[in-house]
Amino acid sequence: NAGVTQTPKFQVLKTGQSMTLQCAQDMNHNSMYWYRQDPGMGLRLIYYSASEGTTDKGEVPNGYNVSRLNKREFSLRLESAAPSQTSVYFCASRVTSGNSYEQYFGPGTRLTVT
Amino acid sequence: GDSVTQMEGPVTLSEEAFLTINCTYTATGYPSLFWYVQYPGEGLQLLLKATKADDKGSNKGFEATYRKETTSFHLEKGSVQVSDSAVYFCALSISGGSNYKLTFGKGTLLTVNP
Numbered sequence: 352n353a354g355v356t357q358t359p360k361f362q363v364l365k366t367g368q369s370m371t372l373q374c375a376q377d378m379n380h381n382s383m384y385w386y387r388q389d390p391g392m393g394l395r396l397i398y399y400s401a402s403e404g405t406t407d408k409g410e411v412p413n414g415y416n417v418s419r420l421n422k423r424e425f426s427l428r429l430e431s432a433a434p435s436q437t438s439v440y441f442c443a444s445r446v447t448s449g450n451s452y453e454q455y456f457g458p459g460t461r462l463t464v465t
Numbered sequence: 466g467d468s469v470t471q472m473e474g475p476v477t478l479s480e481e482a483f484l485t486i487n488c489t490y491t492a493t494g495y496p497s498l499f500w501y502v503q504y505p506g507e508g509l510q511l512l513l514k515a516t517k518a519d520d521k522g523s524n525k526g527f528e529a530t531y532r533k534e535t536t537s538f539h540l541e542k543g544s545v546q547v548s549d550s551a552v553y554f555c556a557l558s559i560s561g562g563s564n565y566k567l568t569f570g571k572g573t574l575l576t577v578n579p
């Protein structure tokens with residue numbers, strides 16, 4: 352199993368450009384998540400998808416859109432990138448184990464907006 | 466709302482020293498508690514977890530005990546190694562919550578010197 356994969360690993364954008372971050376998981380998990388990580392802020396939830404066909408906003412959704420293409424794939428789109436979106440983006444998927452909710456993370460996409 | 470507060474770093478130790486990273490939480494429900502570790506340039510990995518009061522999670526020599534009376538989940542290791550250098554995140558998830566999201570602390574950078 353590859354687990355959670357993300358592409359690209361690195362990206363540099365100019366202000367106003369658009370791009371899509373791709374995420375896929377091969378663990379047959381129902382739920383998927385997008386987080387951003389900024390220095391001193393921990394991880395903050397952008398959007399999540401509890402199951403195929405549903406998406407919901409997290410803590411910091413402004414400036415982003417998502418698509419749950421199928422059970423495996425969950426993409427994050429920046430329509431008009433801004434310097435404030437410079438961050439490391441992590442995708443995760445969730446397994447239910449007993450009564451806990453473990454998440455498995457991808458390796459991250461490091462995005463710089465100039 | 467739910468929140469996690471963890472000890473601010475950075476923490477610098479010599480090899481074989483004792484490690485404690487404090488973590489306290491506030492939660493509206495009955496949380497599961499996690500410690501995640503992020504090695505340089507990588508995504509987050511689950512280190513250990515506890516799902517109910519007085520549970521002790523353990524892995525790779527690290528331990529943490531779920532203390533409901535003090536709302537704490539402190540991470541400890543008796544003898545750290547250089548390879549333990551990483552960022553450590555405390556997190557919670559509410560069992561039965563509507564979105565199953567993880568709430569993270571801000572992370573603690575640990576550096577272990579030879």
